Every structure is written in structure tokens, then in C-alpha cells.
Amino acid sequence: xxxxxxxxxxxxxxxxxxxxxxxxxxxxxxxxxxxxxxxxxxxxxxxxxxxxxxxxxxxxxxxxxxxxxxxxxxxxxxxxxxxxxxxxxxxxxxxxxxxxxxxxxxxxxxxxxxxxxxxxxxxxxxxxxxxxxxxxxxxxxxxxxxxxxxxxxxxxxxxxxxxxxxxxxxxxxxxxxxxxxxxxxxxxxxxxxxxxxxxxxxxxxxxxxxxxxxxxxxxxxxxxxxxxxxxxxxxxxxxxxxxxxxxxxxxxxxxxxxxxxxxxxxxxxxxxxxxxxxxxxxxxxxxxxxxxxxxxxxxxxxxxxxxxxxxxxxxxxxxxxxxxxxxxxxxxxxxxxxxxxxxxxxxxxxxxxxxxxxxxxxxxxxxxxxxxxxxxxxxxxxxxxxxxxxxxxxxxxxxxxxxxxxxxxxxxxxxxxxxxxxxxxxxxxxxxxxxx
RNA sequence: UCCUCAGUAGCUCAAUGGUAGAGCAUUCGGCUGUUAACCGAAGGGUUGCAGGUUCGAGUCCUGCCUGAGGAGCCA
Numbered sequence: 001x002x003x004x005x006x007x008x009x010x011x012x013x014x015x016x017x018x019x020x021x022x023x024x025x026x027x028x029x030x031x032x033x034x035x036x037x038x039x040x041x042x043x044x045x046x047x048x049x050x051x052x053x054x055x056x057x058x059x060x061x062x063x064x065x066x067x068x069x070x071x072x073x074x075x076x077x078x079x080x081x082x083x084x085x086x087x088x089x090x091x092x093x094x095x096x097x098x099x100x101x102x103x104x105x106x107x108x109x110x111x112x113x114x115x116x117x118x119x120x121x122x123x124x125x126x127x128x129x130x131x132x133x134x135x136x137x138x139x140x141x142x143x144x145x146x147x148x149x150x151x152x153x154x155x156x157x158x159x160x161x162x163x164x165x166x167x168x169x170x171x172x173x174x175x176x177x178x179x180x181x182x183x184x185x186x187x188x189x190x191x192x193x194x195x196x197x198x199x200x201x202x203x204x205x206x207x208x209x210x211x212x213x214x215x216x217x218x219x220x221x222x223x224x225x226x227x228x229x230x231x232x233x234x235x236x237x238x239x240x241x242x243x244x245x246x247x248x249x250x251x252x253x254x255x256x257x258x259x260x261x262x263x264x265x266x267x268x269x270x271x272x273x274x275x276x277x278x279x280x281x282x283x284x285x286x287x288x289x290x291x292x293x294x295x296x297x298x299x300x301x302x303x304x305x306x307x308x309x310x311x312x313x314x315x316x317x318x319x320x321x322x323x324x325x326x327x328x329x330x331x332x333x334x335x336x337x338x339x340x341x342x343x344x345x346x347x348x349x350x351x352x353x354x355x356x357x358x359x360x361x362x363x364x365x366x367x368x369x370x371x372x373x374x375x376x377x378x379x380x381x382x383x384x385x386x387x388x389x390x391x392x393x394x395x396x397x398x399x400x401x402x403x404x405x406x407x408x409x410x411x412x413x414x415x416x417x418x419x420x421x422x423x424x425x426x427x428x429x430x431x432x433x434x435x436x
Numbered sequence: 437u438c439c440u441c442a443g444u445a446g447c448u449c450a451a452u453g454g455u456a457g458a459g460c461a462u463u464c465g466g467c468u469g470u471u472a473a474c475c476g477a478a479g480g481g482u483u484g485c486a487g488g489u490u491c492g493a494g495u496c497c498u499g500c501c502u503g504a505g506g507a508g509c510c511a
Contacts, residue, residue: 029473031470105446108447110446117503118447173509189511192511216509327511
């Protein structure tokens, strides 16, 4: 009978059995007549033990001389072992080398330390490392939790286009593309305007996809290509946005704590910081935020937007995300609904992550009045024709509606406790870096 | 775009203006419980590029290139 192939994740429940593991050689320690190959298979890492006296000489010698990241299939018996990292160990009975990495061109990422530039140039290999592997697994868990939250709360996933016509927003710098012969199109920076259309068709919707910003931002919080989830709800207000944003974040953090605790431990994340993420989140107004910042020595004046340092200063006061609402109209996009009690501010809210990770959510209530929206488009010098379809939404059954966008990479950076968002995605796209 | 810092062996780094070095990686040898294993030996260099100062430049000066951190920018 053939030896069953298992994954390393399952190894703990197969002790005593002879099994096969297909993977790569993560590292090899040897001591004369005994070698300890560390094998990874994508689900985990297991230490194997090969004893010279228990194996044919050719098999032992081949294993002993095997190079880092060579692919191999090992057969052996699993055994609970306190001395082994992971608690389970495999006594090697046979080895099939699938591809041997030549010693003349060894695997470049050694178990020792490396610099950022070198690692980024070898990102296609770096993602095999324990730490990067943990981050990308947590990213997957976060994305799955986000989708589960919306799928289980009556939202319909409606994808919005990546190619968009000229003027969607008018403020940020866009990536321009040639669309066949004459036409110019731009990579999307948000699916929101389309979300407003789909929300009027489906009630509650979300879009989840990549977004692109051609800003020359060179900081630890920026990528040029990043993923955003954007819910939009018909018959909804700013208060609904705050409630959903809070529920979503609590749900996502709880799921990561439930399902990805070993990975968080690998990253040496302070779990108490994540366990503190419970409703209700503090809610403050923009006015109060400005007062708090001025008291802390910031130069910000009422009417200005927060810089990265301001966001960090604000988040210092709280052990959970803080919601800041009612921003001055001039710092927000044209489509924000003014506060009926105070026309100089709009019904928008930003959610700032704790520990200085900055804005992870931005959103609010949209203008639903046709004439007001036309006025705003004119005030922002946007081309009216490009917004004809968007204005239609205010002609045919317009209702109060609201939504927000959440940046996936900043969320991952926060939950993982990373220094830089470049490690939150397999192949980051940044200013001056587009390879691999 | 601006400011600051850096660039030396495959990698991480050292070297007062005076003979370019260490650890890791690689190769060879040793070791039956290693935990980024350890011990011994060997090979490995156009000091980012182009000029300049100097008897002499990895080191000082100028320009450029590349990268990093930050600012600005960024619903």
C-alpha cells in the first residue's frame, strides 16, 4: 500500500504512522552521523531526523549534502518529540530529491540577516521565509473575514471596473493608460461612484479589488497599488457607516485572534493590544481632534487635513480605533453630504488605527440631492458630462446613502504590528519599485 | 519634488588619508540531539559610476546613479 502523503499542518494527528511529506529543505543541521533536515511544505515546518546507521549510505549522503531550498519528498515515521521545534518529528526512511539547488548558485536568502533592498529584490523567494509566510497567511485570514462579514450581513459583492474614464475625482494623480487607438483611461482609485449605482440596484453592496494612486508618496504607509474593500448602503446615514465599520473591525480582529494565533506569535505581536479591540470605539468630532492635537503641540489649524504625525498623535490617546467625524467640507471630496446643522462640515468619518498605523477607513454619507450635487461638481471644476450617469442616480429614486473604504494593507500592517506596508502584500508596488 | 543618511566579498558589516578585513553563505575535513548548531581549513574584491585634490583616496571635494528614512502629496 502506498504511503499516505500528509501536510505538515496535520502531522500532529498522525504520530506513529509512516507518511510522506512533499516540500522544500528549509535548513539543514548536521552532526557527523546524524542530520536534522528542516522541511517546509507551505503549511508549516517540520524537523526530520536521519541517522546514518538506519539508512542506506547513498540516501544518507545525499541528504547530508543537500542544499537549502532543494525540493524533496521525504518518507518516514512521525513521532512526538519534546526536543523538536513543533513537537513532532519525522524519522527519515527515504528521500526523493525532486530538484537539487546547485551549490555553485546557492539559495540567496540565508538564515542570517539581510537588508531591505536585497530582500525586496528577492521578494519572489523572501515570501518562503517564516515571517513573511506568517504575514501573508494573516492577510488571507483578514480578507476572508472581511468577505464573510459582508456576505453574512446582506451585502452583495458587485465588482467595479479597474479602467475608469477621465474625471472620477479630480484631486489625486491617476495612472494613465492607452485604451486602443485614441482613448485615454485611468486605473481606478476607488470603486465608490460605481458602488453608489449598484447600491441603488441591490440595497447593500461591496466591492473588493485593487486601487491605484500615482502619488509620489514615499512613506511606510503607502503603496501605489493596494487593495480596498468598499461597502455602500442605500437608505443609510453616517451613523450606519460608523456602526458597520466598528462591527467589521471587531469581527476581523477576533477572527485573526481565533485562527491565526501561531502566526501572530511568529511575528511577536503583542496580543493584548489586539484583544483590546472591542466595541464601542471612541467617537470624536473633527473639532475635538483639532483641539487635542493643538494641546499636544501640533501646528494644525481648523480647516486643515491631518498629516501622518497628527494621526499618530491622535491614536496615542486610545487603545482601540478612534472615529473622527464631521470634517470641514474643503478637505473632503465633492460628494460628501453637508451636516444639516452645520453646513461648513460634512457627514464624513475617518477611522484611525491604534499604535500610529493611521487611517484605515474613510467614508461617510453621500449627497443625494440633485441640485446640490450639480453645484458641488461645478465648484470643484469637474467636467459635468463625465458625471451624467452619476447624476442620474439622484434623478431616479434618490435616497440617503452612505459607505466607506477600508485599506487592506494598512489593516494587515496594524494587525501584524509591522513597520512598513510593503510586507503586507506578496509583490508590493511602490514608488521606484515595480519588480519582481 | 524637497531634506537626511547609506552604497566595500553572494549576504550583513568593519577598516585614523598609508598592506582592503571579519562573521555568515560556498567547497573540503571533524562531530549521533542539533535549535540562525558548533570546530578547523580553503576559495572569493574594478570599495556604485565619472572626474578632482594628494607622494598616496574605501576614506576628502564635485557631479551622477541606486537604495533607505522622513516631509510634502495622498477621500
